[in-house]
Amino acid sequence: MRDSVSGKTSLRRKGWTRKEWHYFWLGLIFASPWIIGFLIFTVYPFFSSLYFSLTEYDLFNPPRWVGMDNYKAIMKDHNFYKSISNTLFMAFISVPVTLFSSLLIAMLLNFKVKGINYYRTIFYLPAVIPGVASALLWTWMLNPDFGLVNIFLRWAGLPDPAWLLDPQFTKPSLILMGLWGSGAGALIFLAALQGVPQTYYEAAEVDGANWWYRFWKITVPALSPIILFQLIMGLIGAFQIFTESYILAGGKAGGGNSLGGPAQSLLFYAVNLYQEAFINLKMGYASALAWILFIIVMLITLLVLKTSKRWVYYGGE
Amino acid sequence: MSAAKLLRTKIFPHTMLILFSVLFLFPFVWLVFTSLKSSTEIFELPPRIIPEAFQWSNYKAALETVPFGRYMLNTVIICVVCIIGQLFASPLVAYSISRIPWAGSKVIFAIVLATMILPSQVQLIPQYIIFAKLGWINTILPLTIGAFFGAPFYIFLLRQFLLGIPRELSEAAKMDGASEFRIYSQIILPTLKPALATVALFTFVGAYTDFMGPLIYLNDAAKWTLTLGLQGFQQDHGAQWEKLMAASTIMAIPMILLYFFGQKYYMQSGSAFTGFK
Numbered sequence A: 001m002r003d004s005v006s007g008k009t010s011l012r013r014k015g016w017t018r019k020e021w022h023y024f025w026l027g028l029i030f031a032s033p034w035i036i037g038f039l040i041f042t043v044y045p046f047f048s049s050l051y052f053s054l055t056e057y058d059l060f061n062p063p064r065w066v067g068m069d070n071y072k073a074i075m076k077d078h079n080f081y082k083s084i085s086n087t088l089f090m091a092f093i094s095v096p097v098t099l100f101s102s103l104l105i106a107m108l109l110n111f112k113v114k115g116i117n118y119y120r121t122i123f124y125l126p127a128v129i130p131g132v133a134s135a136l137l138w139t140w141m142l143n144p145d146f147g148l149v150n151i152f153l154r155w156a157g158l159p160d161p162a163w164l165l166d167p168q169f170t171k172p173s174l175i176l177m178g179l180w181g182s183g184a185g186a187l188i189f190l191a192a193l194q195g196v197p198q199t200y201y202e203a204a205e206v207d208g209a210n211w212w213y214r215f216w217k218i219t220v221p222a223l224s225p226i227i228l229f230q231l232i233m234g235l236i237g238a239f240q241i242f243t244e245s246y247i248l249a250g251g252k253a254g255g256g257n258s259l260g261g262p263a264q265s266l267l268f269y270a271v272n273l274y275q276e277a278f279i280n281l282k283m284g285y286a287s288a289l290a291w292i293l294f295i296i297v298m299l300i301t302l303l304v305l306k307t308s309k310r311w312v313y314y315g316g317e
Numbered sequence B: 001m002s003a004a005k006l007l008r009t010k011i012f013p014h015t016m017l018i019l020f021s022v023l024f025l026f027p028f029v030w031l032v033f034t035s036l037k038s039s040t041e042i043f044e045l046p047p048r049i050i051p052e053a054f055q056w057s058n059y060k061a062a063l064e065t066v067p068f069g070r071y072m073l074n075t076v077i078i079c080v081v082c083i084i085g086q087l088f089a090s091p092l093v094a095y096s097i098s099r100i101p102w103a104g105s106k107v108i109f110a111i112v113l114a115t116m117i118l119p120s121q122v123q124l125i126p127q128y129i130i131f132a133k134l135g136w137i138n139t140i141l142p143l144t145i146g147a148f149f150g151a152p153f154y155i156f157l158l159r160q161f162l163l164g165i166p167r168e169l170s171e172a173a174k175m176d177g178a179s180e181f182r183i184y185s186q187i188i189l190p191t192l193k194p195a196l197a198t199v200a201l202f203t204f205v206g207a208y209t210d211f212m213g214p215l216i217y218l219n220d221a222a223k224w225t226l227t228l229g230l231q232g233f234q235q236d237h238g239a240q241w242e243k244l245m246a247a248s249t250i251m252a253i254p255m256i257l258l259y260f261f262g263q264k265y266y267m268q269s270g271s272a273f274t275g276f277k
Helices: A002-014 A018-052 A071-077 A077-107 A118-129 A131-141 A146-157 A167-180 A183-193 A197-207 A211-238 A241-250 A271-279 A283-308 B003-035 B057-065 B070-101 B103-114 B119-131 B139-147 B152-164 B168-175 B182-190 B193-209 B212-217 B226-237 B240-262 B263-275
Strands: none
Touching: A002 A071, A018 B070, A018 B119, A018 B139, A018 B182, A071 A283, A071 B057, A077 A118, A077 A167, A077 A183, A077 A271, A077 A283, A077 B003, A077 B263, A118 A131, A118 A183, A118 B240, A131 A167, A131 B003, A146 B003, A167 A241, A167 A283, A167 B057, A167 B103, A183 B263, A197 B057, A211 A283, A241 A271, A241 B139, A241 B226, A271 A283, A271 B119, A271 B212, A283 B119, A283 B226, B003 B212, B003 B240, B057 B070, B057 B226, B070 B103, B070 B139, B070 B152, B070 B182, B070 B193, B070 B226, B103 B152, B119 B139, B119 B212, B119 B263, B139 B193, B152 B193, B168 B182, B182 B193, B193 B240, B193 B263, B212 B226, B226 B240, B240 B263
């Protein structure tokens, strides 16, 4: 009896009514799967990877404390710089190019013409092909001698590069693959485009605004929150490119240095990290790489979010 | 209709749409036709696009060279367990943050969104160590257990749907004294069916196409999934492009079928983002 009374007073002190507590517990119970998962699979690994990054650990012997040694070694590691520059190339060239292509496709799909649903199906189809299968298909498409791309280029009298064999062309090959799958992003843009009031365009047309002007003054501002969202997800995705590189470079499980492709031109950050952790079994070193990755991604995201205030418009609300 | 308007509203859109369609479809055509060519025909120059005689035996050969049936079974088991997990956890969490007026809902939602931008590599190594210590390497557990705790993307998607369901629907039941769990399971979940189908579809696609997870956790070839099987096939039979393309086609077919039958769900996921502010 006394307990329940004192319990009540403590509730009063916090200023919560019975009903509020009721909802608090309900909310907590409903959210508990995610909260538990977040603690086990995100929070705990997050901090323990910080600890591992300060150790030398091969999974078989207990972790040995080495302080900042891993970070110092990374600063001298050729593969680290190679993987950073390859990854930044994808983030700053491939991501905007693919984003632009998605937007373009979305605008095409927004035309009100007959059979538009068929076109939608076709443009999205490549995005449902499993990454491994599409990487293998493109390995064949980009075969220097018998690939469809070069056969076409030769037919058109254009130079035919050795795509996946020439270090200069391996990343453009990946961009080409990415463009083929850009229907996924187009779908999100399309939904947003359909929410732009048609009256804006009609008014602009009455004022004699041309297509280019309408694109920059109406379409882009109206879509800017979605562009920001896709840009950030794309940048984060670029830092995690793995499967395409692994398949295109013909990575062999346990095959040591075979990852990374010709002249390591496809050695991306996630590929390098995988190699250090699961092939070389340097768990501590790889954890340090993961933490540097985390810091880089955070910085880039913050930078994009900060500059986005200048170009993102949240209309109305 | 004036000539200029006809050009702008009919001729230009159709020309561009057809042009892009050809570009997007051609790799598929090339994939399927290559898979039906003979081993000498694939290296013919100039190439014949349509094979002289369809070599259906390439498919039989691909299926016999590696145990694709077993890989398919392994993959389906992982996919189904992941779907069960997501359908249990994600709607519960989404319900909590969108329809229960409690103090933590905004905090939880903010953290859910924040984890979307967390690179998974940061958690990868400690997670591997946990699973290794539990003796779960070479089992499906590391690839499926996470689904039972929900995923940010699906929680977000379901939240968008839940916000659209009128409050009155549950208010009336609350008046009649129904518990929150009853309202959730008997009123909200049934209205959420299309959204749950979207979650199931995307979970299936995610688990089916995952490469890095199985690569890290499944070493034993008998436990492999289709993605690993296909990669292994490339390693051992890389020069036999016609068989490799047959195997790739086999792997792609379920995804294409799912897409044709589940189109409206894909569209829904696209529109969910437009409410993202």
